[in-house]
Amino acid sequence: MPVERLTKRRDFKAAAKGQRAARRAFVLEMRKRGDDGPPRFGFTVSKRVAAKAVERNRIRRRLKEAVRLVAPDQARCGTDYVLIGRRAALNEPFADLRAALHKAMTKTQRGDRHPVRSEA
């Protein structure tokens, strides 16, 4: 199952205008591109959240790992997702983080039933 990364500032700005779901450890933003390409994920952890580079890296990596485990079941084709890291993502138990991401993705795409796996 191909999952790509978001790299352009343009795409981040566009995703910010889509659906959002805030959780303790992150904020999820979702936007449908309107094509059939694979789902794309972007990560943002600002210096305001964690001043030290070590902490920012850790937050991004934990979110990345959660996406890796959750995306095959929840991500849709033709959709961009942006995860904005928050401070709680640093120490929250990983099982909670993963469950929170699962619920957040379910919420943002409610009523829109096109799982990647069913199309694949």
Add this chain to the structure above:
RNA sequence: CCAGCCGGCCGGACGGUCGCCUCGCGAAAGCGGGGAGGAAAGUCCGGGCUCCAUGGAUGAACGGUGCCGGAUAAUAUCCGGCGGGGGUGACCCCAGGGAAAGUGCCACAGAAAGCAAACCGCUCGCCUUCUUCGUAGGCUCCGAUCUUUCGGAAUGCGUGGCGGGACGGCCCCUAAAGGGCCACUCCGCAAGGAAGGCCGAAGGUGAAGGCGGGUAAGGGUGAAAGGGUGGGGUAAGAGCCCACCGCGGACCCGGCAACGGGGACGGCACGGCAAACCCCACCGGGAGCAAGACCAAGAAGGGGCGGCGCGGGUUCCGUUCGUAUUUCGUCGGGGCCCGGCUUGAUCCAGGCCAGCCGCCCGGGUCGGUCGCGUGAAGCGCUCAGCAAUGGGCGCUCCAGAUGAAUGGCCGUCACGCCGCAGCGCUUCGGCACUGCGGCCUUACAGAACCCGGCUUACAGGCCGGCUGGCGUU
């Protein structure tokens, strides 16, 4: 054993599983290798590398460095040494050139804060005034007398004696009170004489003031006061002289040097601040991998405004021409002078002069590759050197992302911390051991072209050397 100083090092280990980046092999599936640090950090210095400028010189301005020698690609780093300061010591700290090139500052206090003098004070001479002593002399008094001279001086005075007493000086003793001696002065008593005075030139003593000299010893200050202590000396004083100490110091010796040791001699002058301006010596062209190079794709070979230019001046020549033979103009050629840009602070030299330059508007792209890790590389041995470091030999290849990999979950163990229980010791604060449970699965912290330093952060632990103290043998 306790306290401390210096240097070096580690800073979790092993494994399973699912992933990420990269390299190699492979047609593919896949397999195999590698994957953060001592600071990767701060960006405080120094270099490599790349581009721009580059023919040479100067060194202005600006910035930096600042004991000496060495190391190095280079440094503000490092090593060794010197000097100063701190510590009982091991050892630590120091931007540590120049103050007789110049300018400036030194608040408050203090007489004075920097050419050394002024002031107070001390002291000498002269003058004036006053005080006191007092010679010659005068006035008055007493006695004697040849009656005009001599002698002498009253209410008290002088001398010595005895007794008493305040201040002062010295000595003794003391906790203190006190005691003794000496000198001056005052009071009282007694003795002796007929009387037992006053004024006072000159001169002397003392005080005040003025004038003219000498002096830097002293002047409660201050961070700092024109050497310090002691003695001699002097009118008073002074390196004025002497001794010791300090200071400067030709010269000699040691050292590559900084500097150290000695030191004739000088008689004492030269305060501090340059992390105040400054002077001196030395160093520095600018920018930074978003440097820079290439490929692909696509768009456009545009428009507007402004500036400068394609030249100007002068002179000479003539197989150009005009009515034109030296004078005027024109044409062609040559010489000289005057520009712009590159170009920067200046000078000389060089190049270009093509249309160029600047700003604005409009249009396209924002993908990829290289740079990019074999390097001032690491490790080990060895040699030279006190060391920094350098030479030689052998072995190894050890991260390369670009919205940016190095992660998630789990197991075992080591270490540490916390809690509980048991037991032992105890100076009743705790300490040690065992077991169980929990926590961090460990501090500071994440590469972005590379390297050498500096600085800063860092739980806990290990090793080596050294110093001081206590105890035992």
Add this chain to the structure above:
RNA sequence: GCGGGGAUAGCUCAACGGCAGAGCGUCGAGGUUCCACCUUGGAGGCGUUGGUUCGAUUCCAGCUCCCCGCU
């Protein structure tokens, strides 16, 4: 990556190397029946660690934090 500036009272800012100040705010007193205005008095501070100097907010380094510019 490269470079510049700053930190002084609760706030906004001054200050030749020698006394730390102004405005607003705050507290107390006066004035007012009360409040406001006004008058008067007070408290409160040089980011931090070293160094130079007789003496540092000032000069010089290191550190921390903040702001700004270029690419």
